Amino acid sequence: MQWVKGLGLGLGAAALLALGIILGHFAIPQNSPSISATQDLDLEILETVMGQLDASRIRENLRELSREPHLASSSRDEALVQLLLQRWTDPASGLDSAEAFEYEVLLSFPSQEQPNSVDVVGSAGDVLYSCRRSEENLTGEQGGPDVVPPYAAYAPPGTPQGLLVYANQGREEDFTELQTQGITLEGTIALTRYGGIGRGAKAVNAAKYGVAGVLVYTDPGDINDGLSLPNETFPNSWYLPPSGVERGSYYEYFGDPLTPYLPANPSSFRLDLTNVSGFPPIPTQPIGFQDAKVLLCQVNVSVHNHLQLRNSSNVLGIIRGAVEPDRYVLYGNHRDSWVHGAVDPSSGTAVLLELSRILGTLLKKGTWRPRRSIMFASWGAEEFGLIGSTEFTEEFFSKLQERTVAYLNVDISVFANATLRVQGTPPVQSVIFSAAKEIRSPGPGDLSIYDNWIRYFNRSSPVYGLVPSLGSLGAGSDYAPFIHFLGISSMDIAYTYDRSKTSARIYPTYHTAFDTFDYVDKFVDPGFSSHQAVARTAGSVILRLSDSLFLPLNVSDYSDTLRSFLQAAQQDLGALLEQHSISLEPLVTAVEKFEAAAAALGRYMSTLQKGSPDPLQVRMLNDQLMLLERTFLNPRAFPEERYYSHVLWAPRTGSTATFPGLANACSRAGDTSPGSEAWAEVQRQLSIVVVALEGAAATLRPVADL
């Protein structure tokens, strides 16, 4: 390398000092292949990786990862931090570097001395029935001190007692319905079932009606396709046993509750507990359906949860890019589980570790090094509210926003064996499709993952015709801070259900002590071929993102989304807006400008590809592709929505599938009088979207134009 010559000229101390720095910047181990600045994706390497991804190794990874419960910040969770560090620093199959980053975050646990309890009591306060305080030990893995009893994380302690009222899913409309039926809610205990809305929202709604405590159970109709008898459920099938209880975080936001927008380093400012918002307002406790069905009377709920500052680590493993080390391809999943967490999250980590092993081995052998840097991440404390990943984005906000190409999340890698399921922003559609077309789908037949996928989820695209349909990204896993807070193109992939075969809200043992290795091995993915399929898809996507000369992010695929958002606005809101003399014309113009600029950039790119572009031309174009997603961020658009800055993907309460700010403002404005503050907000939100789209179009135009 040229700089080595430079050093050879006998420079002084500075140059010698600099050596360390340069190694830091561009060190390519001697055994690295020499890679030209215009090298493109190597299809042989891709084939090699696809071929080497080994189902039995994924199975062994899963066995080890899910051997013991590893609740966030538990000793087993810490042991897995060491396991990851050891794997990623292995001399034969490790990465260039690996490091654990520890944060001090506020978690919530049940008391060991005073177990949470739910009892039926008589008028004299005599206990007539007690709900289980733990799940039935059916496989020998549901007992022992490391199995955290069922509880609602962040629910406040308290011992409310009152008449039981069945409140369905605990939605606003469920309580108003009860009210209209003349049922007194003040001082009652509301029995609700999982589903419909977020966990914490059930308690928030209940408290508004004076409810004193909330119970949340899992209904066999929602999770077991109606089956509920012991012989119909695990360990005899994949269905949830009667004693199974879904644990979960009942915190409304994500990230460490004490340090919003700040990394939870020991020295960081922490909110006073009295100023923390987002916790359930009243005691809440989850129970199993076995208990739920017998509760029809006076109930006493004792919740003794307590909050605790605990250390939780992210583990980051890095493969340094050979040509553009300052461009990051991120691939992550959380490490912590509620109990053994075989499906959630270990099925994802098992896949991630197999891919890092194979890439690490190619790296150590010197046969391959990516063009861009690849970062593998194992996030901590996700189950408590995406805490590890959120703190990471807060700590490295600037450099991640400037340099990250895309984020791939694989949390639960296999829910079921039917088909691939992808959530993501439009620019990632193309790279997912390219990968899915080249990989055989597991199971009978000889379909590609793509051809199988399109049979289950599809849509008709004005541009491509019938294609598999991607879902949009909510806040269900660690991709949330990357897309909503940082504006980084993100995706989440998994293998999932055939909906004609089950109506389960989610896989039945979700967040219970029955989510174990045997459960996966016997019922979810015997043979692990679906795990292997996800590993291949993830591997192919990562390699395409890290090694392609031109970034495989098709920004013009945003045009589809913008068109459909625009049409929905015109059809559902157009008339109403007109009544308030608000015109959608500027939005129409902005969408047209985006479409034109994206299409022109696409033509420019294909012409460049046909020539032999110089590295700077490619870099400049790739910067346009990488940074497009950033242009949709506006930290001042939704001040009350913590972290949500993406004007296209913020949460939408309004029913119209259009720009969220516009939809929400319209549903709030409703029939308030013309000229109200609420209608002014509608106009403001409309302008915010227009300016974002105009700005996005501007970044796609020829780079020296305004």
Add this chain to the structure above:
Amino acid sequence: MQWVKGLGLGLGAAALLALGIILGHFAIPQNSPSISATQDLDLEILETVMGQLDASRIRENLRELSREPHLASSSRDEALVQLLLQRWTDPASGLDSAEAFEYEVLLSFPSQEQPNSVDVVGSAGDVLYSCRRSEENLTGEQGGPDVVPPYAAYAPPGTPQGLLVYANQGREEDFTELQTQGITLEGTIALTRYGGIGRGAKAVNAAKYGVAGVLVYTDPGDINDGLSLPNETFPNSWYLPPSGVERGSYYEYFGDPLTPYLPANPSSFRLDLTNVSGFPPIPTQPIGFQDAKVLLCQVNVSVHNHLQLRNSSNVLGIIRGAVEPDRYVLYGNHRDSWVHGAVDPSSGTAVLLELSRILGTLLKKGTWRPRRSIMFASWGAEEFGLIGSTEFTEEFFSKLQERTVAYLNVDISVFANATLRVQGTPPVQSVIFSAAKEIRSPGPGDLSIYDNWIRYFNRSSPVYGLVPSLGSLGAGSDYAPFIHFLGISSMDIAYTYDRSKTSARIYPTYHTAFDTFDYVDKFVDPGFSSHQAVARTAGSVILRLSDSLFLPLNVSDYSDTLRSFLQAAQQDLGALLEQHSISLEPLVTAVEKFEAAAAALGRYMSTLQKGSPDPLQVRMLNDQLMLLERTFLNPRAFPEERYYSHVLWAPRTGSTATFPGLANACSRAGDTSPGSEAWAEVQRQLSIVVVALEGAAATLRPVADL
């Protein structure tokens, strides 16, 4: 160029269509020199430009620009838009492209039908004396319909009458002083003098004490070194005549008052006037000292200002970069004046036009094209509150933030002939020094601009020893939105006073009808050698920023600032913070990390420079240098401070010269009880700075590290 070959292969329609795009992206006119990707600054070109910058042409530019009054949005202002477009599209000396961008913004004007008036009235309401309604027509240029009468822009209409009270500079302490003297302020007219605080703040303070109206005059002691007689003042000297009145905007913020954070396009959402904040709360009128000295009695103030939506344009002229067209070097000044505005702003525009002529000529001849794109800007409506530049940053927020290397502002280019004066952020110090060392200073002797400068303004740097000292950037001109809102390294340069020769608050005819071409030609800069010196400095800075292979932004110069901020915090606030058990240790660590990372990056850069780095290595390093300033932005740090997001340069009210958020929070917390919300805010602000510095250090570290 390679892509031309590509096209040669007889591609189809797509490729032909693409031609336009490619031209847009990388079109280099045939007559352009071929420039290699590693070409560095061409010293011959630099010499040529320095030699060709012509004082007499600057003088002719100024004569034309200041021939007529050109108040924002006036017909003459529009005519100057055309003049700029014509200059920048001239076949022999124009740029690659030029365009006017029009906004619809809220301005404030005095009524033509009902002139504002200030009268002394007797007890019977009989008028005893009337202040002048316009300045004395001493040179024939102070009369006529285009000379806007003196007024306080954005002051509300009203006709308050009351006893006159002299309130010095109208600061908070001035009014409390009057109160303690037992003087009734309720219903009075406060006579204040310019200076001490912002214009609008005088009325804001006065209103708090029940004052009904405010007069603001220019004191000869502040502006004329005490001289006040007609024969001592213009046209007999550069001093302000007795009838001279300083106009100005009394709006508290900047940008269009109706569209904060949104470009003022016709379709943009506009605040209802009732929701606009930042206007003076009571009628206010500026007057001259000739009138001020006779007002000692009952005064009637009639203000008939009205608000109006007007069109105002920015003009942008672009020279496309040959190698990195997506990197922008911005050079701008405003175009609008209060009256003829020979000094403010035409002295700056005259310089800008001369530089654009010379660079345009080299461009058209095909002898030169910059490595990066250069954008020349003529901003509209600056005098009303930096409106044009602010709307520009709002409209092109994303692409400017991603691609702008630095912003150079030259508003008033010459206040006086003594020395160069520079305000800027630390990274620009090095490029300014390099330029100033190579240019001869005007006037007697053979000093460089640098050696002359250091005699007037200097400081002792721990790194460099005695160096000229740069001032920091407030909000005095169009650089404000670039540094505070976008986080772009910015600078403002001018030639200015010898403070031993004058104590004038600013050049005497500032914002009056006496700021004319003859004023400049006779008294400010006869021979225009200072204008030429500023033109050469600006030209050298622009060429160094646009053509240097490695960006001449020395990020390690931020270490000086951080050290001094830290020391000030330790010395002035350390004890107080300790009392509230707030430790500065995390701040110490963060500053040390920044220093280490910046120094290491410097060593890496010098090693790269000694070798022959490839273009991508240079680009990656330059991205670190360019984006460093961005890492100091936090849009959530000061929610109540509109546009101010830079955690190092936000306005500081606290007296300690340290991190503004920390200083302000401490002065607010004062002696509130420990554990108060105010002290929590101190801790929050401390964490915000620590996280920003840690993030800045992280972006300077080797690019594949976290």
